[in-house]
Amino acid sequence: MTTTAEPTTTPSPEVGKARVRKEDARLITGRTRYTDAITPQGTLHIHVVRSPLAHAKVLGVDKSEAAASPGVIGVYTAADLGVESVGLPCAWPITPDMKAPQRPLLASSTVHFAGEGVAVVVARSAAEARDAADLVDVDYEELEPVLDMEAALAEGATLVHPDLGTNENATWVLDSGEAGTGGRIGDAIAAAEADPDSVVVKRRFRQQRLIPAFMEPRSCVVDPSGEQLTIYAATQVPHILRTMTTVTMGLNESKVRVIAPDVGGGFGGKIGVLPEEMLCVALANKLRRPVKWTETRSESMLAAHHGRDQIQDITITAKRDGTVTGLDVHLLADMGAYLGLVGPGVPILGAFMYNAIYKIPALKFSCTNVFTTKTLTDAYRGAGRPEATFAIERIMDELAVELGRDPMDLRKQNWIPHEEFPFTTVAGLTYDSGNYEQATAQAVEMFDYDGLRREQEERRRNNDPVQLGIGISTFTEMCGIAPSRLLGSLSYGAGGWEAASVRMLATGKVEVTTGASPHGQGHETAFSQIVADQLGVPFEDVEILHGDTQVSPKGLDTYGSRSLVVGGIAVVKAVDKVIAKARKIAAHLLEASEDDLEFADGTFTVRGTDKGKAIQEIAFAAFVAHDYPEDMEPSLDADAVYDPENFSYPHGTHLAAVEIDTETGRVHLRKYVCVDDVGTVINPLIVEGQVHGGLAQGIAQALFEEANYDEQGTLVNGTLVDYTLPSAADLPNFDTAVVSTPATSNPLGVKGVGEAGTIASTPAIVNGVLDALRHLGVRDIEMPTTSQRVWRAIQEAQGRSTQQTPVDTHSPGAGLGSIDPNNPQEEEVQ
Ligand code: MCN
Numbered sequence: 135m136t137t138t139a140e141p142t143t144t145p146s147p148e149v150g151k152a153r154v155r156k157e158d159a160r161l162i163t164g165r166t167r168y169t170d171a172i173t174p175q176g177t178l179h180i181h182v183v184r185s186p187l188a189h190a191k192v193l194g195v196d197k198s199e200a201a202a203s204p205g206v207i208g209v210y211t212a213a214d215l216g217v218e219s220v221g222l223p224c225a226w227p228i229t230p231d232m233k234a235p236q237r238p239l240l241a242s243s244t245v246h247f248a249g250e251g252v253a254v255v256v257a258r259s260a261a262e263a264r265d266a267a268d269l270v271d272v273d274y275e276e277l278e279p280v281l282d283m284e285a286a287l288a289e290g291a292t293l294v295h296p297d298l299g300t301n302e303n304a305t306w307v308l309d310s311g312e313a314g315t316g317g318r319i320g321d322a323i324a325a326a327e328a329d330p331d332s333v334v335v336k337r338r339f340r341q342q343r344l345i346p347a348f349m350e351p352r353s354c355v356v357d358p359s360g361e362q363l364t365i366y367a368a369t370q371v372p373h374i375l376r377t378m379t380t381v382t383m384g385l386n387e388s389k390v391r392v393i394a395p396d397v398g399g400g401f402g403g404k405i406g407v408l409p410e411e412m413l414c415v416a417l418a419n420k421l422r423r424p425v426k427w428t429e430t431r432s433e434s435m436l437a438a439h440h441g442r443d444q445i446q447d448i449t450i451t452a453k454r455d456g457t458v459t460g461l462d463v464h465l466l467a468d469m470g471a472y473l474g475l476v477g478p479g480v481p482i483l484g485a486f487m488y489n490a491i492y493k494i495p496a497l498k499f500s501c502t503n504v505f506t507t508k509t510l511t512d513a514y515r516g517a518g519r520p521e522a523t524f525a526i527e528r529i530m531d532e533l534a535v536e537l538g539r540d541p542m543d544l545r546k547q548n549w550i551p552h553e554e555f556p557f558t559t560v561a562g563l564t565y566d567s568g569n570y571e572q573a574t575a576q577a578v579e580m581f582d583y584d585g586l587r588r589e590q591e592e593r594r595r596n597n598d599p600v601q602l603g604i605g606i607s608t609f610t611e612m613c614g615i616a617p618s619r620l621l622g623s624l625s626y627g628a629g630g631w632e633a634a635s636v637r638m639l640a641t642g643k644v645e646v647t648t649g650a651s652p653h654g655q656g657h658e659t660a661f662s663q664i665v666a667d668q669l670g671v672p673f674e675d676v677e678i679l680h681g682d683t684q685v686s687p688k689g690l691d692t693y694g695s696r697s698l699v700v701g702g703i704a705v706v707k708a709v710d711k712v713i714a715k716a717r718k719i720a721a722h723l724l725e726a727s728e729d730d731l732e733f734a735d736g737t738f739t740v741r742g743t744d745k746g747k748a749i750q751e752i753a754f755a756a757f758v759a760h761d762y763p764e765d766m767e768p769s770l771d772a773d774a775v776y777d778p779e780n781f782s783y784p785h786g787t788h789l790a791a792v793e794i795d796t797e798t799g800r801v802h803l804r805k806y807v808c809v810d811d812v813g814t815v816i817n818p819l820i821v822e823g824q825v826h827g828g829l830a831q832g833i834a835q836a837l838f839e840e841a842n843y844d845e846q847g848t849l850v851n852g853t854l855v856d857y858t859l860p861s862a863a864d865l866p867n868f869d870t871a872v873v874s875t876p877a878t879s880n881p882l883g884v885k886g887v888g889e890a891g892t893i894a895s896t897p898a899i900v901n902g903v904l905d906a907l908r909h910l911g912v913r914d915i916e917m918p919t920t921s922q923r924v925w926r927a928i929q930e931a932q933g934r935s936t937q938q939t940p941v942d943t944h945s946p947g948a949g950l951g952s953i954d955p956n957n958p959q960e961e962e963v964q
Contacts, residue, residue, distance in 0.1 A: 147666075148662075148664070149664060149667050149814065149816050150814075150815060151817065151818075152817065152818045153819065154659075154819065155656045155658070155819070155820065156658050156659045156662065157396075157656065157658045157659065166396045167396070168350055168368065168396055168398055169353040169354060169355060169366050169367060169395055169428070170350075170428040172355050173355070173424075173426065174357045174359070174424040175424075176424060177423070177425070177426050178207055178257065178258065178421060178423050178425050178426070179258070179263045179427070180255065180410070180414065180425060180427045181257070181263035181264045182240075182251040182267070183195075183251065183252050183253040183254065183267045183270045184249050184250060184251055184433070184436070184437065185241065185245035185247075185272070186248060187245060187276055187847075188246075188279040188846060188848065189245065189246060189276070189278060189280065189292075189847060190274035190277055191244055191277060192241060192244065192245060192252060192272060192273070193273040193274065194272070195253050195270065195271070195272050196273070197209035197211075197253065199269040200255055200266040200268075200270045201266075203257075203265060203266035205259055205262030205266075206255060206256070206263070207256040207258065207421070208255075208421075209254070209256070209266070210240075210253060210254050210417070211240060211252070211253050212238060212241070212242045213242065215239075215240075215254075215413070215416050215420065217239045217240070217412070217416055218238070219236075220239055220382060220412065221236035221237055221382075222237040222382060222408075222409060222472075223378050223381060223382060223407060223475065224237075224473035224474065224477065224478065225374075225378075225475050225628055226475075226476045226477070226478050226479035226482075226626050227625055227627070228304050228478045228479055228625055229306055230625075231304070232303060232304040233295075233298045233303050233304065233505075234473055235294075235297075235505070237472035237510075238409070239412050239416070240253060240409065244277070245274070246294055246295070246471035246472065246507055247470060247507050247508050247509050247510070248436065248509075248847055249436035249437035249849070251413075252270075252272050255270065256417060260426070260428065264430075278292045279507045280292050280294050280505070280506045280507045281507065281508065281845070281847055283468055283504040283506065284445075284466065286301040286504050286506055287302060287466075287502070294471060294505040294506060294507055295505060298505075301505045302503070303469050303473065303478055303502075304502075304503050306482055306485075306501050307499070307501075308486070308497070308499040308500075308561060309498045310561070310562075311498070313562055315497075315558070315560055315561065316494070316496050317496035318496060318498075319460050319462045319497065321496065322451050322459050323449065323460060323462065325451075326451035326452070326459060326460070329453075331453060331454045331455075332452065332454060332459065333451070333452055333536050333537065334449060334451050335450050335451075335452075335532050336447070336449045337447075337448055337449075337528065337529055337914070338447050339446040339448065339528060340444075340445055340446070340916050341444040341520075341524065341917070342443065342839075342840040342841070342916070343440050343441070343468070343508070343511070343841040343843075344440060344441045344443075344839050345435050345438075345441075345839070345841050346402060346403030346438065346439070346440070346514050347401075347403075347434075347859050348398065348400050348403050348434075348653075349398040349399045351428060351430065351434045352368050352369075352410070352429050352434060352438060353367070353427065353428040354366060354408075354410065354411045354414050354426070355367075355424060356411075356414040356415050356417075356426075357424040358418040358423070358424070362389050362390060363385065363390050363415065363419070364391045364392075365391070365392045365414075365415070366392075366393045366394075366395060367393075367394055367411060368398070368404060369392075369394050369397065369400075369404050369405075370397065370400040370404040370405050370651060370653050370691055370692050371404070371405055371407075371691040371693070372392040372651050372682070373649060373651070373683060373689040373691050375392050375407055375411070376390050376683045378475075379407065379412065383412060385415075390683075391682070391683050392682075392683045393681065393682045393683070393684075394651050394653070394681040395681065397652075397653035399653055399654045400653045400654070400692075401515045402513035402693060403439060403441075403514065404653065405513050406474055410427045410429070411427075413427070414426070414427050431853070432852055432853055435841075435852040435853065435854075436509065436849055436852045437509060439470075439510050439512040439513075440509050440510070440511050440512075440514070441512070441515070442520070442521060443468035443470075443508075444465050444466065444467045444468070444481065444521050445465065445466040446464075446521065446525045447463070447464045448462070448463050448464075448526075448529050449461070449462040449463075450462075450529050450530075450532075450533055452533055452537070454537060456537055456539055456543075456544050456548070457547065458533070458548050459494075459496065460494065460495065460496040461489060461496070463488050463497075463498070463500070463525065464499075464501070465481050465501040465502070465521075467480070467481045467501055467502070467503045467504065467511075468504055468511055469503050470505070470506060470509050470510035470511050471505065471506065471507055471508065471509070471510055474511065474512030475512060476512060476517075477510060477511055478503050479518075479624070481518050481521070482501070482518065482624060483612075483615075483694075484517075484519050484520075484521050484522035485501065485518070486559075486561040486563050487518070487519050487522035487561075487610070488525065488561070489526070489561055490527070490608075490609065490610055491568070491570050491608055491785060492526075492530075492545075492548040492549055493548060494548075495560065496560065497561060499561075507847050508843060509841075513693060515831055515888075515889050515892045516611070516832075516889045516892045516893045517693075517694070517889075519611045519612070519613075519889065519893045520835070520889075520892055520893045520896055523607065523609045523896070523897060524897045527607045527608070527901065528900060530544060530545060530548075531901045531904070531905070535908065541606050541905075542574075542578070545606065545608050546571075551570075552568065552569040552570065552571055552572070552875070555567050563612060563781065563783075564780060565610070566877055567783070567875045567876065567877055567878050568785050568811060568875055569873065572873050572875070573608075573810070573811050574608060574809075576809045576871060577786075577787040577788070577807050577808065577809040578787075578789070580807045580869055580871065581789040581791070581805065583604070583789065586602065586604055586791055587604065589602055594909055599797050600794065600795050600796070601796055601906040601910075602791065602792070602793055602794075602804075602906055603792040603794065603901075603903055603905035603906025604790070604791055604792075604905050605789065605790040605791075605792060605897070605898040605899055605901035605905060606788075606789060607789075607894050607896075607897045607898035607901065608785075609785060609786060609788065609897075610783055610784070610785035611783070611784060611785075611893050612781040612782070612783060613695035613696065613699070613781060613782050613784065613885075613886035614699035614700055614782030614886050615630055615693065615695075615696045615781070616631070616696055616778045617777065617779055617780060617781065618631055618777050629690065629777065630690065630696070630777065630778075631690065631704075631777035632648070632696070632700040632703075632704045633649040633686070633688035633689050633704055633775045633776075634646065634648050634649065634686075634704035634705040634707070634708045634773070634774055634775075635647045635686070635771065635773040636669075636708040636709050636711075636712050636771060637769075637770075637771035638712060638716075638770040638771060639757075640757035640758075641750075641754075642671070642749070642750025642753050642754065643676075644671055644675055644676045644677065646661060646662075646665055646677065646678050646679065646708075647678075647680065647685055647686035648661060648678060648686060648689070648697075648701050648705060649680075649686050649688050649689015649690060649701060650680065650691060650692045650696070650697035650700070650701030651691045652680065652692055655692065655697060655820070656817065657680065657692075657701070659817060659820065660702070660816045660820055661678045661705055662676040662677075663816055664702060664705060664709075664816060668709045668713070669712070669713070669736060670733075670734070670735045670736020670749060671736055671749065689701075694886075694889075695889050695890075696886065697886075697888070698882075698886060699778065699782040699877070699880055699884055699885065700776060700777075700778055703776045703880045703882065703884075704774050704775060704776035705774075707774035708772045708773060709772075710774075711774060712770060712771065712772045713733060715756075715766070715772065716738070716752045716756075717733065717738060718763060719755055719766070719770070720747045722761075722762065723747055723752070723755060723761065724738070724740055724746070724747060736748055736749045736750070738752070753770045756769050756770035757769065757770075778880060780879040782813075782877060782879070782880075782885040782886045783885065784810060784811060784812045784813070784885040784886055784890050785810075786809055786810035786811055787809050788895055788898040789805075789806070789807045790805070790806050790901075791803075791804045791902065792804065792905075792906055794903065794906045796910065796928055798921060798925060799923070799924035799925025800924075801903060803837070803866050803902075804866065805866065805869070806866055806868050806869065807868075807870075808829070808869070808870050808891070808894065809872065809873055810825060810873075810887070810890050810894075811872065811873050811875055812872060812874075812885045812886065813874055813876045813882075813883045813884045814874060814882055814883040814884045815872055815874065816884065818872070821872060822870060824887045824888055824890070824891070825868070825870050825887065825890060825891045826868055826891065827891065828887075828888070828890055828891020828892040828893070828894075828895070829868055829895045830860060830891075831891070831892045832891055832892040832893065832895030832896045832899075833860070833899055834860050834918075835896045836895070836896045836897075836898075836899035836900050836919060837918050837920070838858040838859070838864075838918050838920070839857065839858060839859065839918055840917070841857065858918075899919070900917060900919060903915060907928060907931075910928055910931055910932065911932065912927045912931045913931075
């Protein structure tokens with residue numbers, strides 16, 4: 135259920151309408167082609183031979199049997215292709231002295247993670263390439279894997295890249311005392327330690343490694359026919375891929391066209407520039423045939439980048455009356471074996487969010503990125519911000535326990551009151567708008583916070599085997615990854631602007647191009663709604679084109695919940711220019727002064743008369759240019775590039791009621807309520823869908839998912855059978871609602887939504903789990919809080935043996951959402 139609070143302005147006809155997504159019909163009825171369905175005539179297929187070992191010398195590659203296999207065109211190592219010195223780009227050198235190993239297309243002398251490519255087989259069909267890949271015989275000499283971040287930083291540790299002389303990639307620091315945005319954390323801690331009326335609470339949290347697990351595996355087709363090299367790719371970033379391909383492979387950028395057809399999800403996992411894509415480029419150029427690569431699901435889970443994987447040490451200081459006085463954060467972030475496109479910057483995207491919605495006078499954040507012999511990590515939905523939100527929301531609960539306070543009251547005492555917006559935080563960001571009181575009040579009411587607290591008390595009193603926990607997460611985030619200057623100040627290698635063009639066609643229809651490249655977000659629908667309102671044309675008359683560097687040549691693509699707040703505003707700016715031009719043409723046609731014209735509902739009217747011209751008539755006049763202002767160019771269209779001045783700061787209050795069977799450790803998510811503030815809502819249906827999808831991923835981190843490596847560095851749960859991705863049946867109904875404090879930083883008042891649910895939900899669940907068990911002596915449980923771990927934590931807290939384990943209820947289906955006929959709350963569970 136979603137209820138929308140009264141917006142502060144009257145909604146215009148299209149914006150605010152829960153339109154069903156116009157792209158869905160083609161997506162769900164097979165009227166589109168994903169990359170793997172594109173097979174130009176004469177296409178050859180590749181399969182990559184991957185190392186089964188995490189760390190090993192490559193002594194030799196025997197290709198003979200594979201080369202003689204049916205359908206095989208060739209088997210190649212990096213040396214065969216002449217790409218030994220080619221390295222994939224990292225676009226975010228976070229410090230001037232950052233250590234960046236060369237990330238090869240194929241390993242030549244050493245493999246650095248299980249799944250790294252060593253050779254590539256080219257064959258007439260994908261099946262033949264795959265079969266032959268099994269016949270490539272690679273001779274390895276095993277080296278010691280590097281798996282633990284702290285051990286990797288210790289003196290004498292095995293080095294992942296010996297030439298770098300260290301396993302440390304870089305250390306990055308944000309210090310409010312140094313920056314002048316707040317006090318010095320050392321002073322805050324010293325003062326708290328010396329003051330009997332203050333407390334210092336320290337905790338270590340673990341952000342386990344996650345696998346993005348998008349629906350459509352990664353795929354690309356490189357077609358060398360014609361004058362341009364055409365790359366079809368299941369990517370989130372066609373524009374970035376184009377530039378990076380040309381830089382990496384030494385090509386002329388104008389000779390490369392990238393097309394991202396419909397893309398089946400990404401969640402950050404398709405933000406990279408891939409070795410396999412570059413291999414296809416090299417092979418297409420070499421063989422002068424189209425070359426295709428599509429990964430299997432297992433390859434995807436093993437070799438596509440992973441997310442999270444951090445150790446967080448966090449210290450909070452506060453007065454005994456609850457006033458927070460300082461926050462000190464140190465992270466270790468596992469980069470894996472190489473650097474992804476933005477991998478080193480992911481923790482930095484979180485750095486500014488540890489202070490969250492709170493007024494904290496002193497902040498220090500530092501992060502050390504570490505190389506290990508695991509799959510590399512990079513952006514995964516939220517990228518840095520879920521980790522930050524988890525740590526601050528968990529430690530706010532721990533502080534509440536320390537002070538004997540209700541965790542909600544403690545948050546209220548410390549948050550930024552809405553009257554104080556715009557508010558510059560201790561991290562140096564200026565939050566433009568927000569109303570934490572409003573979102574929280576609505577969430578508390580929907581949740582029945584007081585009623586559930588009473589029930590919790592009762593269950594504790596009765597020693598009920600099923601205990602109830604209430605988890606709170608009052609989050610904010612910075613998204614709309616943009617302001618180019620700000621990104622530059624963080625050493626990011628690209629800008630943050632977005633481009634759009636709006637063309638009125640001869641028939642009055644509208645063609646819009648955007649540089650944002652959706653892969654499930656529904657831009658075609660939401661952007662059409664915006665344009666329809668602004669131009670006063672029917673929604674159906676607007677076509678949104680994207681994902682092809684020839685169609686929308688300028689763009690910086692989709693990630694960081696930026697598409698609406700940056701790309702959508704670029705569209706608005708282009709429409710503004712179209713209307714400005716149309717006004718001049720209308721004035722000419724109506725023989726009136728521009729100043730006397732009013733524009734409403736798609737028609738220019740001479741004020742005080744019934745003389746008018748519809749925008750479609752003006753478009754036709756601009757097309758034929760028969761009766762036209764002399765000093766104007768024919769055609770009614772405009773381009774715009776928009777670079778915002780600030781990030782977007784959505785926020786919300788998420789509440790979870792968690793039941794725990796203390797005898798089995800079974801965690802049952804009984805109720806989940808969230809009230810999000812994403813400013814003006816363009817399409818409530820899309821926003822609700824985004825929140826739902828985000829919640830599923832955030833809750834899955836709390837309860838189910840973890841990429842597990844054994845002591846040899848082998849990923850042991852790299853299939854969907856044992857990597858416990860939840861299904862809809864494993865999650866409860868979500869009670870979602872939105873409130874709206876329009877952003878003041880853009881003309882639509884919009885804030886991003888694409889990552890909100892993921893960022894907010896993980897701490898809500900874990901806080902709930904611990905809230906249910908703390909009175910039994912349980913202090914912390916690492917994520918995912920599976921039934922096994924919960925049961926063990928209870929046993930250990932109670933001083934009991936953990937030798938006899940209960941039935942393993944690790945799998946999602948076993949833990950959540952199962953129907954219990956005796957449970958009176960069942961209707962809410964589903
Ligand atoms: N929207 C709206 N009103 C608002 C905010 C957004 O109607 N106030 C709409 C937008 O117009 C857009 C959608 O909601 O159609 C998401 O908008 P936005 O918040 O701008 O996020 P992006 O489009 O930039 O999407 C990126 C974001 C990220 S970072 C990840 S990761 C993610 C996500 O979106 N991956 C997704 N959502 C996903 N959804 C799907 N189906 N698949 C993914 O891989």
